[in-house]
Amino acid sequence: MRKKLWMILLLAAVLLVPAGRAKADAPLLVSPAPGAVSDKPAWYPESTVGFQFYNDADAPRVVDTADIFTDEEEAVILKAIAEQSARGNADIVVVTDDNAYGMSHQEYADDFYDYNGYGFGPGRDGIVLFICMEPGNRGWWTSVTGRLVPATGDGPVRYTEAVANQLDDALYGDMVAGRYAEGVTDWVRNVGTWLTYGVPFAPIWYPTVEEQAGWVRERNADAPRISDTAGWFSKSEAKSLEEKAAALSERYGVDVIIHTGRSDCGMGKEAYAKAFYQYGGYGLFNDYSGVLLVMLSGETGGYALYTEGDVPSVLKDEDSVTRLLEMSENDAYKADSAAAGCESYLKLLDKALKSNKVPHSTGSWIMSGVFAALAGLLSGGVSRGSAAASMKTVRTAFDSNDYLVDGSFQVVNSYDKFIDVTTTRVYSPPSQNKSNGSGSSGSSDYSGGHVSSSGTSHAGSGRKF
Amino acid sequence: MTNNVSGRKCPNCGSALHYDPENGNLRCDFCDSVFTIEQVDAADRDQAQQVGSMNFTAGNEALQNLKAYVCQSCGAEVVCDPQTVSLFCPYCGSNIVLSDKIGGELTPDGIIPFAITPKALPAAVRSFYKGKKLLPRNFFSDSSIGTVQGVYVPFWLYDSNPSGEIVFNGSVDRTYRDGDYVVTEHQNYELYRNIKMSFRDIPTDASERMEDALMDSLEPFDFKALKAFNTDYLAGYVADRWDKNAKEMKARTDRRVLNSTLTIAMGRATTGFSDVTLHDRSRLDMSNSTARFVLLPVYVFDVKWNGEKYSFAVNGQTGKVVGTLPEDAALKRKYFWKWAAIGAAVIMAANWLLFLQ
Numbered sequence: 001m002r003k004k005l006w007m008i009l010l011l012a013a014v015l016l017v018p019a020g021r022a023k024a025d026a027p028l029l030v031s032p033a034p035g036a037v038s039d040k041p042a043w044y045p046e047s048t049v050g051f052q053f054y055n056d057a058d059a060p061r062v063v064d065t066a067d068i069f070t071d072e073e074e075a076v077i078l079k080a081i082a083e084q085s086a087r088g089n090a091d092i093v094v095v096t097d098d099n100a101y102g103m104s105h106q107e108y109a110d111d112f113y114d115y116n117g118y119g120f121g122p123g124r125d126g127i128v129l130f131i132c133m134e135p136g137n138r139g140w141w142t143s144v145t146g147r148l149v150p151a152t153g154d155g156p157v158r159y160t161e162a163v164a165n166q167l168d169d170a171l172y173g174d175m176v177a178g179r180y181a182e183g184v185t186d187w188v189r190n191v192g193t194w195l196t197y198g199v200p201f202a203p204i205w206y207p208t209v210e211e212q213a214g215w216v217r218e219r220n221a222d223a224p225r226i227s228d229t230a231g232w233f234s235k236s237e238a239k240s241l242e243e244k245a246a247a248l249s250e251r252y253g254v255d256v257i258i259h260t261g262r263s264d265c266g267m268g269k270e271a272y273a274k275a276f277y278q279y280g281g282y283g284l285f286n287d288y289s290g291v292l293l294v295m296l297s298g299e300t301g302g303y304a305l306y307t308e309g310d311v312p313s314v315l316k317d318e319d320s321v322t323r324l325l326e327m328s329e330n331d332a333y334k335a336d337s338a339a340a341g342c343e344s345y346l347k348l349l350d351k352a353l354k355s356n357k358v359p360h361s362t363g364s365w366i367m368s369g370v371f372a373a374l375a376g377l378l379s380g381g382v383s384r385g386s387a388a389a390s391m392k393t394v395r396t397a398f399d400s401n402d403y404l405v406d407g408s409f410q411v412v413n414s415y416d417k418f419i420d421v422t423t424t425r426v427y428s429p430p431s432q433n434k435s436n437g438s439g440s441s442g443s444s445d446y447s448g449g450h451v452s453s454s455g456t457s458h459a460g461s462g463r464k465f
Numbered sequence: 466m467t468n469n470v471s472g473r474k475c476p477n478c479g480s481a482l483h484y485d486p487e488n489g490n491l492r493c494d495f496c497d498s499v500f501t502i503e504q505v506d507a508a509d510r511d512q513a514q515q516v517g518s519m520n521f522t523a524g525n526e527a528l529q530n531l532k533a534y535v536c537q538s539c540g541a542e543v544v545c546d547p548q549t550v551s552l553f554c555p556y557c558g559s560n561i562v563l564s565d566k567i568g569g570e571l572t573p574d575g576i577i578p579f580a581i582t583p584k585a586l587p588a589a590v591r592s593f594y595k596g597k598k599l600l601p602r603n604f605f606s607d608s609s610i611g612t613v614q615g616v617y618v619p620f621w622l623y624d625s626n627p628s629g630e631i632v633f634n635g636s637v638d639r640t641y642r643d644g645d646y647v648v649t650e651h652q653n654y655e656l657y658r659n660i661k662m663s664f665r666d667i668p669t670d671a672s673e674r675m676e677d678a679l680m681d682s683l684e685p686f687d688f689k690a691l692k693a694f695n696t697d698y699l700a701g702y703v704a705d706r707w708d709k710n711a712k713e714m715k716a717r718t719d720r721r722v723l724n725s726t727l728t729i730a731m732g733r734a735t736t737g738f739s740d741v742t743l744h745d746r747s748r749l750d751m752s753n754s755t756a757r758f759v760l761l762p763v764y765v766f767d768v769k770w771n772g773e774k775y776s777f778a779v780n781g782q783t784g785k786v787v788g789t790l791p792e793d794a795a796l797k798r799k800y801f802w803k804w805a806a807i808g809a810a811v812i813m814a815a816n817w818l819l820f821l822q
Contacts, residue, residue: 371812372810376806379809390598398724409662414657
């Protein structure tokens with residue numbers, strides 16, 4: 001009788017627990033029985049039907065199933081994750097595996113995040129990096145959830161195509177070189193920067209997401225008009241440039257600023273220049289009139305001219321601006337001095353502000369003249385040849401095309417004999433791939449929004465290596 | 466002295482008749498009567514009488530071959546070379562057709578009568594001069610046009626039916642992606658094409674006296690206007706018989722046909738292949754061809770200018786003028802620099818408007 005009672009109680013307990021329900025205090029990260037063959041990873045729930053999500057603060061943030069990190073490296077990554085997730089207020093998880101269990105990298109990353117209690121808050125905000133080391137299927141996928149998904153999230157920090165490409169670009173070199181720990185640690189820091197500033201490589205003057213939310217634009221008359229972050233100018237050069245810029249500002253009522261930097265921080269030169277101008281408090285009068293020249297070094301270096309407010313139209317014309325910057329750059333190279341290039345720029349800017357014209361270089365005029373002369377000689381030669389040909393109408397007939405009987409041409413028999421083949425292979429990795437019809441992030445597969453097997457919205461990107 | 470002469474006389478007054486290209490009839494220069502060829506045939510049968518060969522100085526073969534004919538209008542004896550079949554009497558200007566030279570294999574299979582009158586020639590020549598920018602300014606004033614002669618030039622009309630095998634080399638390019646590589650395959654083939662085609666009425670000059678290129682340049686003729694030969698069409702014109710036989714001229718025609726055959730076969734029978742070149746044509750048979758002897762109307766004249774003689778010819782059916790005109794060296798230089806300056810100015814202005822403004 002007692003035995004029967006126990007059986008009834010046990011049956012009732014089993015029936016009361018919802019099917020497939022995962023308990024927060026019962027982590028799913030369990031190993032299969034020794035020798036068992038499974039078509040799903042160990043962490044995968046036995047049943048996903050009716051699965052209830054949960055937040056597990058104690059779940060491991062680095063799950064190195066593929067064993068590509070040493071214990072020391074794992075500790076460094078965990079420390080970085082702890083710092084950056086606290087700074088960015090979103091979960092950061094790294095998982096590696098040498099078997100994708102037939103799932104795509106995207107499915108593996110999405111499901112791992114969804115079924116193991118990751119994410120902050122009710123939206124389970126966070127990001128997971130899955131590194132797949134399966135032979136022949138090596139690659140990674142980054143999956144984001146909650147407020148970070150561009151298609152559904154409404155916050156200022158979203159995993160856009162541009163962000164995905166920047167983070168993946170930075171990770172790619174280390175992955176290919178086998179520097180997994182180094183790459184992942186940098187990736188975690190970059191993710192932290194992105195979560196904090198909204199851009200993965202924010203410059204020092206860039207406001208945080210919170211600051212951006214409360215930002216009110218103001219003019220800052222005290223901001224330096226020559227901002228030499230890259231350190232290209234001597235003190236005297238900077239002073240001279242500042243005086244000339246101020247003189248132009250006073251004469252034409254347009255703020256004139258020159259800024260040097262070490263990189264565009266992955267923002268793109270134009271976006272960088274605009275952010276610097278606006279967050280720096282530049283511009284005169286109510287329409288913030290001004291002209292900012294940004295000069296950047298490094299791999300993503302170059303020049304950008306940002307204008308706002310009431311400035312001559314020539315400074316908004318792409319060709320004219322390109323010419324102005326090229327002429328200034330040429331003068332900088334000639335004098336081997338960035339300051340000389342800026343002096344030249346300010347002179348050209350003076351003419352542009354005065355006459356709404358950007359002059360052309362002497363070289364342009366010479367090239368134009370040479371081109372016109374060559375075209376003229378060609379024109380003269382062709383015209384004379386044509387006139388001379390019209391003087392001679394006596395020509396031997398070389399063919400009889402005009403006497404072909406209509407419809408008489410017949411191919412009675414034909415045969416194509418294959419001789420050989422020459423093959424040329426040119427290395428040209430695809431520049432664009434598409435996934436889920438959501439567009440492309442340059443060289444990454446990218447999804448701006450999709451639903452995983454658990455019904456959760458994710459976005460993500462990945463590459464093979 | 467020979468008198469196998471066909472000199473058509475007016476049934477009304479006995480004066481000489483000339484073929485009139487404007488209406489295709491025979492006209493009397495004296496009484497202005499106009500007759501159809503059939504009317505004259507009925508009224509005036511060929512009464513030429515041969516009066517025997519003249520015997521010139523023995524030992525001079527060329528002179529021995531010359532024959533003398535009696536003009537039916539004035540009775541004068543006229544001597545001409547063996548190729549001439551129609552000429553003018555130098556004494557009375559009557560036309561003499563030497564019918565003994567156009568019998569047997571020398572009988573033309575057809576003739577295209579003159580459709581352009583000599584009166585229309587000055588306008589045609591003026592039109593030819595028009596627009597010739599390098600023509601010397603004084604060419605009109607200082608040049609003199611020599612005698613315009615209407616000549617029925619002997620031509621062979623070939624029908625050619627080339628057939629057989631031509632082998633071309635060709636290739637097909639295929640580009641595809643293999644991982645991070647773009648692979649381009651260049652497949653080479655030999656293209657065997659057994660073809661046949663037909664060409665009709667290819668004219669080839671059969672007269673030694675006419676420059677081949679000059680006669681080629683007069684093409685095209687409209688061979689739909691080809692008529693059965695009748696000596697009456699020769700009245701008023703000079704005519705030659707052929708002196709280059711059909712076999713002799715076939716090689717020249719075959720070259721034209723071969724060029725066309727290869728071009729046409731390459732263009733129409735090798736679609737889908739690129740870089741097509743000829744590999745072998747040794748099995749192409751060019752022997753299937755026939756030739757007809759025809760007379761085609763041509764006006765020839767010379768223009769003398771600055772001590773030089775420039776030969777011109779006019780297609781007597783279409784009025785097309787061909788010839789080589791003198792070029793003024795100073796005008797040539799001026800023309801070159803004028804267009805060089807215009808070209809440079811246009812490009813410079815475009816540059817300024819589009820890029821340098």
